[in-house]
Amino acid sequence: MGSRSVEVEAARRSFLAGAERPPDPGVVGPAVLASWQRSLRHDVDPDRIGARFLGHHHDVPRVVACADEVLDAFTTAHPDAGCSFVLLDPAGVVRARRDADRALAGLLDALLLVPGYGYGERTVGTTAASIALHDQADTAISGVEHFHSQLTCLAEAAAVVTDPRTGGTAGALVVVCHHADRTALQLPLARMLADRVTERAAGEPHRATRAILDRFAAEHAGGGAWVLATDGDYVVTNGPARRLPAGDQRVLSDLLLASLVLADFTTKHVDLPSGHCAEVGVRPVHLDGASVGCVLTGAPTGEGTGRPPESVRRQGSHVAPTARRDYARDLVVTRQEHAQARIRANRELLSPYLRARQEVVASVRQGRNHLLIGEPGVGKRTLLVEQFRAAHPSGRVVLVDGERGDAPDLTGVADGRPHLLLLRGMNLLTPVAARRLDEVLRPLVALPVPPLVVGCVDTPAVDATRPYGLLLRHFHEITRVPALRYRADEIGDIALAVLRRLSGRRSLRLSLQVVRVLEGYAWPGNISELEDVLRYVVARKPVGEIQARDLPQLCFQGRSRKMSMLEAAQCDAVIQALYECGGNRYKAAAMLGIARSSLYRKIDAFGISYIA
CATH class of the missing domain: 3.30.450.40 (GAF domain)
Incomplete structure (x- = not known):
């Protein structure tokens, strides 16, 4: 050797x-x-x-x-x-x-x-x-x-x-x-x-499936009234959940899928289409330190609390009670439910974009046709394509421009691959173009895997008398994407993302003063105007930290004194919460269901004076 x-x-x-x-x-x-x-x-x-x-x-x-x-x-x-x-x-x-x-x-x-x-x-x-x-x-x-x-x-x-x-x-x-x-x-x-x-x-994919099914079985055995589980592609439900009305099942499955995509694993109160309320909790399923799915458990409000139904509680009321009765118990529960409902309503009022994003995520995952409305430049198409790419990385996007009125290219739409048919600028369709597009969309429902059809209307409301009203029957849901002026909490993050895309490899960053200036501007042109402003800055400042003096003059124009209906409602909600909390901003933020930093921005934006 x-x-x-x-x-x-x-x-x-x-x-x-x-x-x-x-x-x-x-x-x-x-x-x-x-x-x-x-x-x-x-x-x-x-x-x-x-x-x-x-x-x-x-x-x-x-x-x-x-x-x-x-x-x-x-x-x-x-x-x-x-x-x-x-x-x-x-x-x-x-x-x-x-x-x-x-x-x-x-x-x-x-x-x-x-x-x-x-x-x-x-x-x-x-x-x-x-x-x-x-x-x-x-x-x-x-x-x-x-x-x-x-x-x-x-x-x-x-x-x-x-x-x-x-x-x-x-x-x-x-x-x-x-x-x-x-x-x-x-x-x-x-x-x-x-x-x-x-x-x-x-055996790795089967391990994730087994982990989700094991968690689903454990929650069902634990006595959960409704149990739903998903891995992002399929939704599994137990018997009580399958006996719910179709509308209620769809709301719960949408919430489950949106929570998985957005990593929002919390306990929530849900108002079901059947008129009932429910408390649901979404928890992730982890495997090797990574989230592979989530499980939703819930029950109608009032069940599982030990309180009998009203009809049962009143049986035998003519018989004298043998123990002291707590007449205020129902009142206390009602106050708690009222406070929770108020927090949910305030959160949806002050954070309208979160609700819109959740609805888009659920529609993309479930393959339901969706109509997005909102002012021009609010990011409807960007939101949709981003969520579609996240759900179907190998999917194909077919863009149809309503202003041109061309017929969409649907070659290969029946190959089994996910397709997104995006109808852009539907409010610009002519009567002839709308009828031609309707004839193209009708046969798609007969395909084994029909494409996801999403339309964008650049108006804050739907007008069925316009030519695009002929196409409204093809959409299952309508979601309004709020304007940028209603998303002051997100302007800093949006501006940073746009800046990174425009600056390429150059080292550019936003100062805190610049973010405050951007939050105070009304943005009538929405995200498109924000991109123009940052493109102006990038062209004149190659590297370094962007200061307020680098911004164009229009960013320093004050917000219009006449507030919109949504802004007035948000301002009233903030003032009422501050009054009830005696000026304590920490308690007011908890009552409104938002972060304290968001509350401070809204106080500055609405010009609310000190409340003690």
């Missing part, structure tokens, strides 16, 4: 010295020799580690997460294995490492074989992982078979990890030990661990 190592070392030195005669195939294997030649062509330095930190990926692939679980389980069960286990992705980047020997771990750290570093063939030359990834075959190399001189102290065995979905290579799993401790079992061990990772990855 020692004699062969000397022969390989001699062949390696001769190869690095530029010998014309290739090494004997009986001394250096063909796969190792080919890797040496590729490393030489890549100008790999054989005496200096050239690994560079490439960063950690935020989107962890499913195979990497499965490898973490497999390696954690194995190292926990065999803490004295005396070796290290490394996973490299197809690009040669180290994605995971587990150590069962402290001294070996320190050695690998010094060699930069750590997660986040590129350890491909172009960087460090010949390794077992580089050969396995190039030849798509399991490989074991040891000692001086490495191209790099600092790696000759290691013995490696690499097995290819297969992606069960595509059948392609997902990486290489390497078992590493010191050259003096190498055994013939390294390669079988690497193959066994790679097979476990592949098996775990193949």
Whole structure:
């Protein structure tokens, strides 16, 4: 064995010295020799580690997460294995490492074989992982078979990890030990661990489904009247929920899907279309630290509180009670319900955009045709396309311009892929164009997977007497997207997102004073006008922090003294809450269901004086 190592070392030195005669195939294997030649062509330095930190990926692939679980389980069960286990992705980047020997771990750290570093063939030359990834075959190399001189102290065995979905290579799993401790079992061990990772990855989608169903069954067994669960694509309901009217079922499923997309897992009061009220709670289902779905539990208001129905409570009222009766109990409960209902109403009044976004999310997830109305430039199309892309990354968007009146291109709409038919500027349709579009939309409902049809009307109200009134029968819901002046709490975030898109790679940021100026402006042109203002600033200030003096003069024009009906209602709600709380802004914000920072902005915007 020692004699062969000397022969390989001699062949390696001769190869690095530029010998014309290739090494004997009986001394250096063909796969190792080919890797040496590729490393030489890549100008790999054989005496200096050239690994560079490439960063950690935020989107962890499913195979990497499965490898973490497999390696954690194995190292926990065999803490004295005396070796290290490394996973490299197809690009040669180290994605995971587990150590069962402290001294070996320190050695690998010094060699930069750590997660986040590129350890491909172009960087460090010949390794077992580089050969396995190039030849798509399991490989074991040891000692001086490495191209790099600092790696000759290691013995490696690499097995290819297969992606069960595509059948392609997902990486290489390497078992590493010191050259003096190498055994013939390294390669079988690497193959066994790679097979476990592949098996775990193949069952990963079913694990998420089982986790959601287990949580659903636990909530149902716990006595929840209504239980609904979803993974974002399908909704599962229990018997009591299925016996609800169709309208009530749709509201609950919409709330469930919107909570999953928006990560809004709270307890809420819901007014159902049947006229009843319900208390529902949405809780996430976690798997390996990530949210894979959520479960909704709820019951009609008054059930589960131990209070009998009114008809039952009044039975036998002619008989004298045997114990003291609390006549104020119902009054206390009524006051609590009234306070909660008031908070919900105030929240919807002061945050109208949140309700609109939830309705759009639910319609996209359920595939219901939707009509969005609102002033021009409020972001109707942006909101819709963003939620459609989030729900269907591979979907296709077909845009129809109402001003031009062209017939939509519906080629491929029946291929089974999600399609969004976006009707833009419907209020500009002519009678002929509206009739032509109606003839195109009618046959779509007969398709196995009909496209999602969403229309945008650039007016704050629907006028059925206009030509687009002929198309209103194709839409299931209508949502009004509020103007930008009613979304003062979001102007800072919207402006920052627009600024990043316009500035590209330049370092530009908004000062707090600029955000306050933007919040105080009325924005009659909505988001389109905000984009024009920021485009003006970006053209004149390449880098740095944007100050108030960089804004155009129009941003300093005061808001019109005549408030709209919505602004007047919001102002009245804020003043009433401050009066009832004696000027305590913390309590007033809780009563209104908004953050204190939002309350402060509205006080400044409406010019409300101090209330004590």
